[in-house]
Amino acid sequence: MILLWLILTPLIGGLLAGFSGRRNSALPRWLSLGCLAIDLVLVLVLYAAHYGAAVTLNGTWLAQIDWPWIPQLGIRLHLGMDGLSLLLILLTIGLGVVSVVASWSEITERVGFFHFNLMLTLAGVIGVFLALDLFLFFFFWELMLVPMYFLIAVWGHERRIYAAIKFFLFTQGSGLLMFAAIVALALINYRQTGTLTFDYFALAKTQLGPTTQMWLMLGFFIAFAVKLPVVPFHTWLADAHTEAPTAGSVILAGLLLKTGAYGLLRFAVPLFPAASATFAPVAMTLGVIGILYGAMLAFAQDDMKRLVAYTSISHLGFVVLGIYAGNALALQGAIVQMLAHGLSTGALFILVGALQERLHTRDMRQLGGLWSTAPRIGAIGLFFAIASLGLPGLGNFVGEFLVLLGTYRVASGFAIAGTLGLVVSTIYALSFVQRVFHGERPAHTTLADFSSRHMIVMATMIVALVWLGCYPQPVFDAASSALANLQRVASEHPSHPGAP
Amino acid sequence: MSGADLTAILPFIVLGGTVTIVMLAIALYRNHRLTALLSVLGLILCLIAIWPASAVASRHVTPLFVIDGYALFYMGLIFAAGIAVLLLSYGYLAARRERPEEFYLLVLVATLGAAALVASDHFASFFLGLETLSISLLGLIAYPRDHGKPLEAGVKYLILAGLSSAFLLFGMALVYARLGSMEFARIATLLSANDVPPDLYWLTGLALIFTGIGFKLSLVPFHMWAPDVYEGAPAPVAAFVAVVSKGAMFALLLRYFVTASADSFGPAPLMIEIVAVASILVGNLLALLQNNLKRILAYSSIAHLGYLLVAFLAGGALRIEAVTYYLVAYAVMTIGAFGIITVLSASNAAAEVEDLDAYRGLIWRRPWLGGVFAAMLLSLAGIPLTMGFIGKFYAIAGGVSAAMWPAVIALIVGSVIGLFYYLRVIVAICTPAPEGATAYAGAVPMVGGATLVALTLMLFGLGVYPTPLVHLIQSTAAQIAFR
Numbered sequence: 001m002i003l004l005w006l007i008l009t010p011l012i013g014g015l016l017a018g019f020s021g022r023r024n025s026a027l028p029r030w031l032s033l034g035c036l037a038i039d040l041v042l043v044l045v046l047y048a049a050h051y052g053a054a055v056t057l058n059g060t061w062l063a064q065i066d067w068p069w070i071p072q073l074g075i076r077l078h079l080g081m082d083g084l085s086l087l088l089i090l091l092t093i094g095l096g097v098v099s100v101v102a103s104w105s106e107i108t109e110r111v112g113f114f115h116f117n118l119m120l121t122l123a124g125v126i127g128v129f130l131a132l133d134l135f136l137f138f139f140f141w142e143l144m145l146v147p148m149y150f151l152i153a154v155w156g157h158e159r160r161i162y163a164a165i166k167f168f169l170f171t172q173g174s175g176l177l178m179f180a181a182i183v184a185l186a187l188i189n190y191r192q193t194g195t196l197t198f199d200y201f202a203l204a205k206t207q208l209g210p211t212t213q214m215w216l217m218l219g220f221f222i223a224f225a226v227k228l229p230v231v232p233f234h235t236w237l238a239d240a241h242t243e244a245p246t247a248g249s250v251i252l253a254g255l256l257l258k259t260g261a262y263g264l265l266r267f268a269v270p271l272f273p274a275a276s277a278t279f280a281p282v283a284m285t286l287g288v289i290g291i292l293y294g295a296m297l298a299f300a301q302d303d304m305k306r307l308v309a310y311t312s313i314s315h316l317g318f319v320v321l322g323i324y325a326g327n328a329l330a331l332q333g334a335i336v337q338m339l340a341h342g343l344s345t346g347a348l349f350i351l352v353g354a355l356q357e358r359l360h361t362r363d364m365r366q367l368g369g370l371w372s373t374a375p376r377i378g379a380i381g382l383f384f385a386i387a388s389l390g391l392p393g394l395g396n397f398v399g400e401f402l403v404l405l406g407t408y409r410v411a412s413g414f415a416i417a418g419t420l421g422l423v424v425s426t427i428y429a430l431s432f433v434q435r436v437f438h439g440e441r442p443a444h445t446t447l448a449d450f451s452s453r454h455m456i457v458m459a460t461m462i463v464a465l466v467w468l469g470c471y472p473q474p475v476f477d478a479a480s481s482a483l484a485n486l487q488r489v490a491s492e493h494p495s496h497p498g499a500p
Numbered sequence: 501m502s503g504a505d506l507t508a509i510l511p512f513i514v515l516g517g518t519v520t521i522v523m524l525a526i527a528l529y530r531n532h533r534l535t536a537l538l539s540v541l542g543l544i545l546c547l548i549a550i551w552p553a554s555a556v557a558s559r560h561v562t563p564l565f566v567i568d569g570y571a572l573f574y575m576g577l578i579f580a581a582g583i584a585v586l587l588l589s590y591g592y593l594a595a596r597r598e599r600p601e602e603f604y605l606l607v608l609v610a611t612l613g614a615a616a617l618v619a620s621d622h623f624a625s626f627f628l629g630l631e632t633l634s635i636s637l638l639g640l641i642a643y644p645r646d647h648g649k650p651l652e653a654g655v656k657y658l659i660l661a662g663l664s665s666a667f668l669l670f671g672m673a674l675v676y677a678r679l680g681s682m683e684f685a686r687i688a689t690l691l692s693a694n695d696v697p698p699d700l701y702w703l704t705g706l707a708l709i710f711t712g713i714g715f716k717l718s719l720v721p722f723h724m725w726a727p728d729v730y731e732g733a734p735a736p737v738a739a740f741v742a743v744v745s746k747g748a749m750f751a752l753l754l755r756y757f758v759t760a761s762a763d764s765f766g767p768a769p770l771m772i773e774i775v776a777v778a779s780i781l782v783g784n785l786l787a788l789l790q791n792n793l794k795r796i797l798a799y800s801s802i803a804h805l806g807y808l809l810v811a812f813l814a815g816g817a818l819r820i821e822a823v824t825y826y827l828v829a830y831a832v833m834t835i836g837a838f839g840i841i842t843v844l845s846a847s848n849a850a851a852e853v854e855d856l857d858a859y860r861g862l863i864w865r866r867p868w869l870g871g872v873f874a875a876m877l878l879s880l881a882g883i884p885l886t887m888g889f890i891g892k893f894y895a896i897a898g899g900v901s902a903a904m905w906p907a908v909i910a911l912i913v914g915s916v917i918g919l920f921y922y923l924r925v926i927v928a929i930c931t932p933a934p935e936g937a938t939a940y941a942g943a944v945p946m947v948g949g950a951t952l953v954a955l956t957l958m959l960f961g962l963g964v965y966p967t968p969l970v971h972l973i974q975s976t977a978a979q980i981a982f983r
Contacts, residue, residue, distance in 0.1 A: 069967070070967050070970060140884075143884045146878060165923050169919060169920060173913075176896075179896060183897050184900045187897070
């Protein structure tokens, strides 16, 4: 029941915020924060109540609900939370709060509708992280697109319409491919067992021939690869991230991209283990290409927001590499990388958004020497830039290092090529700091530094990143129980080499 | 004819009675409000009359009609759609100069024809229902006689309806000449007996019948008339053509294929797949080029009929369920979308509000109306929370279960293209209106607004929790009576 409330709270909060926006522009913000606080309490209650289960290695679910929804079609309201969902939902709530605070001064028009869309997106993302019925999963997967589209199209920057439509078409088109694969999987299962079901655990036991399995896996993979994004499908990302308002960019980079990684971890690999194993070299190649190509593109940008957007491609390349390397080390690394990337990139988007709000430009050729005028922004910018390049002691380092270590065991060539990405990331991160905060200062006059509201948000994110970098053990504990879950699902799959 | 037979055709009797009463009422006392009230009341009585009829279903009444769960479900859908169209038209007609009373009469007669179509399992009743429907539609399309565009649309419809009826009749004649029967079920028995080798007579006959039906459903390549007629006809009539006329025709096609198990005849599934793929791609691609909202909706309707054909490809029990759910969803969202045009045009008697530019900033000027419109468009695009999403699920399930992969791919590609032009409209209603643009600030008619709210509630209610509708479809519409 708590799981359902996790989704309903932001949904109801969003509706209330939408209606309250006409009377008062501060009320929607407080309502949204209040709902997110309630959600946080709910998650912590769940975590505290099942603390023992979360850290054991046998992989139990913290909570599940399983109610009929459309019984005639075997569609159920099946939600479940394990360590992986827990971590990602915590990230969702955290970045949700950050987005509300970051748009406090940036969004002044149609505040109610803005928060309605924001909360609806968060509800959809939380739903994606909880759904254990494939129909339900797709329902939430599509649901988060529409409010995100409105966030970009209504409150975005100059080319917002183009970016919003491109984003929607890419994700919707690939999503429908996945939907066809889901339906095909359910129908194949129906022919074998005689019951129509979309349940994750039931579908994982479907007997599939190698060719069918490969096609269905590709249907899932393409949907997740577009969201992630993996290189040939990445072109929507830079436009959408650049044109979105700050909160939109934070949610896109911090959460929506994670839903792609989550989908690979939860669905694409465990449902089709044999096909995934066959496909792994291709996926890892794409991951490495993403790491290097994303970093090179980031280095070539003059637009700050585009730069940050392209770093996401590079960072998520590590996640793909980790997921398809498949051993425990690499998977742990991929999960830590997802969390760390959410924090560091989210913070960078807020920083860049704040600069744009103050200077009305994102072009680094017109910037420089801001450190002396705005030392707080400068110092925080430096911190997140070096977090992004993977400095030891911060979360990104742990993630990337573990991924590379795990990958080296199965495919040393990919690990070596991936390591080069760390070098390139140093170049783009430091050149970003250099071009924005150091050097000649153009003739602007003054620049307001971060307000205390921004400082609190940034300080929280800094603490979280340092904690993730120095003491990631609680994350490993929570994740390892989830990984045990996933491995059990995969190992019970009929096509798994070790299955009876 | 026994008492049970009379009970079974009670909806027809009530509707026929309503037509007579409304006609007499107009002759005695010409009053818009009274006519509207009588017509809506009559249709509500027809809806109620379905209950006693369902108690005696399934039965054949004369060789012409069959009253089974399937027919009654579709009658209910047609009556409900008729009520919605009449309610939306009320404010629209009140603002116009033409005498509005006969409009209601024509809608009632057209509804009667559509109801006869869904209950027919004989070529004669098929043709009877079709002509009753088409001739009334002609009057409805050209109803604003003072304007050029409706008249042009009316003439186009007249010629093409005549042409398609000729195809249909010739096809029926060929089938009758070869098999000596006009009953669907008898034709099925004769054909499946295998002593009839596939010969030119009945193959040509079936192809001609399919052509005639294709015209009525505006499937590619018989789609040319649809955009012109939709653009010229008054908006509520366009909704009626898109929903009631096409819906009844599709229901008949489905009954014919199920009872005559016509897909076992060699090329039929392939032919349907080709027409489906062509309709999806052509409809969606041509919609991209339009700036007139009614033309966009016309092309989108061509594409949706293509999606319906993909659902139609499904085998077994899934087929009726998939097509029926999709048709209900299509009815709700199409009437909703045309309803917005109708309601907005009510305050603008000179012309209809159909240019995309006129919708700029709608969501900020009239949040409720804009929100309803956005919801209808998102449903047409098949986005979750709406009925369109479940409908799309059924369509994909239909294509996948028949393993018709080209159709499934076309559906996916078509949906993406479709999303693009629906988003164009949504972008238009979200961007602020340019300075000096006409604002169309007139009041929204109460009745029309309430109807739109009801449609939106259905759109979300049955989109989030479709179980009651699916249950209803499984327990009624799936009951096709075999002779």
